[in-house]
Structures are given as structure tokens and as C-alpha cells.
């Protein structure tokens with residue numbers, strides 16, 4: 001099979017899964033349309049991956065979620081929908097403009113009562129949360145600037161308890177992580193290595209099909 005055929009097959013398989021398990025949803029479609037109209041980059045998780053995030057949240061029984069990297073709140077809404085009525089979520093976003101679009105989308109999804117978007121550099125916001133002795137989260141989703149992942153993992157460990165689920169988006173990056181000379185993927189490779197080496201974690205990177213092959217890191221804090 002040549003590269004073009006494989007590319008088409010991956011695309012068709014993703015469409016097939018999406019058609020079965022992530023059917024059209026007016027709230028999510030409106031969220032993407034608002035984000036597009038506001039000029040936000042189209043780098044949200046895919047519909048199928050959103051469904052996976054929602055399922056993982058439900059399976060874990062998470063009641064307190066932290067997201068690092070909100071964009072227009074597309075992934076945020078999937079997590080919010082998986083929360084129980086008394087659950088809560090904080091999402092961190094550098095750009096005020098992104099946060100405004102996200103708050104709007106979250107409101108339209110009927111989730112504003114449970115989700116707070118905080119604006120600032122995640123490094124500072126996370127360090128302040130650790131300083132304040134924040135109650136640990138049940139689930140943390142890392143999806144901001146890729147250079148920051150190793151640092152975000154360190155902060156996430158400090159905001160975790162045994163059993164916390166730590167997820168990391170974009171951990172394969174079209175295979176860039178395989179090449180030790182590919183500087184764009186250096187921090188991602190380091191992040192994956194940290195997950196593999198840390199004895200406090202059980203972890204895997206699950207390859208995912210998107211426009212290109214990417215991956216979702218799934219790690220459980222053991223103790």
C-alpha cells in the first residue's frame with residue numbers, strides 16, 4: 001500500500017468511528033464554528049478523541065478536573081459533560097481572546113456553573129495552585145504549548161493523589177517523536193520518557209488517528 005492509500009484509509013477509518021460513536025452534536029458544532037469565526041487555530045481534539053476523553057472521565061469517576069490549554073473549550077465541553085452534577089473543572093489558558101470564546105461556548109453548553117477558565121501562563125497558575133495547597137485533582141489533561149509538557153507533568157504530579165489520571169495530548173506528532181534529531185518534538189519525547197521512567201506512574205501512549213498519526217498519553221498515579 002502506498003502512502004496516499006494509507007492516508008486515505010486512516011481518514012476513512014476515523015470517519016467511520018466518528019460516524020458511529022461521535023454523531024453530530026449542535027452544541028459542539030457551534031463551539032467549533034464560534035472558534036473558527038473568532039480566528040482561533042483549528043487544533044482542538046477530534047470528535048472521536050473528544051468521545052474518548054469523555055469516556056475515560058466517566059470510567060475514572062473523576063469529580064475534579066484540571067485542563068492545561070483551553071483554546072475554544074471544545075475538549076473542555078467533553079470533560080464537563082462527563083462530570084457528575086457536583087463535579088468541577090478548571091481550565092487554564094494563556095490567551096484572553098481564547099478564554100472569552102471558550103467561556104461563551106461553555107455557557108452555551110450549559111456548563112458555566114461547573115467550569116472555570118483561568119487566564120495566564122499555566123506555569124504561573126500551576127505554581128500558585130501548588131502554593132495554595134490546592135485539593136488534588138482526579139484527572140488532569142495536558143494540552144498547552146508542547147515545550148511546556150515536562151514542566152506541566154511536574155506540576156501535575158504535585159496536584160495529584162494516588163489514582164489521579166494524567167492525560168497528555170499530541171504525544172506522537174506524526175512520528176516526529178521517533179527521530180532524536182527532530183528538535184520540534186524534543187520536549188514531547190522528554191515527556192513520554194518521563195512517563196515511562198517515573199515509578200510513581202503506570203502509563204502508555206495510545207497512538208490515535210487524526211489528519212496524521214498522533215497520540216494520547218494515559219498515566220495513572222500509583223502512589
Ligand code: SAH
Nearest residue numbers: 044045069071074075093094121122144145
Ligand atoms: N484543549 C483544546 C486545545 C488546546 S490548544 C481542545 O482540544 O479543544 C492549546 C492552547 O494552549 C491554546 O489555546 C494556547 O493559547 C494555550 N497555551 C499555549 N501556551 C500556554 C501557556 N503557557 N499557558 C496556558 N495556555 C497556553
Ligand code: DHB
Nearest residue numbers: 043044045143144169170
Ligand atoms: C496541534 C494539535 C494540537 O492538538 C495541539 O494541542 C497543538 C497543535 C497541531 O496539529 O499543530
Ligand code: MG
Nearest residue numbers: 043143169170
Ligand atoms: Mg492538542
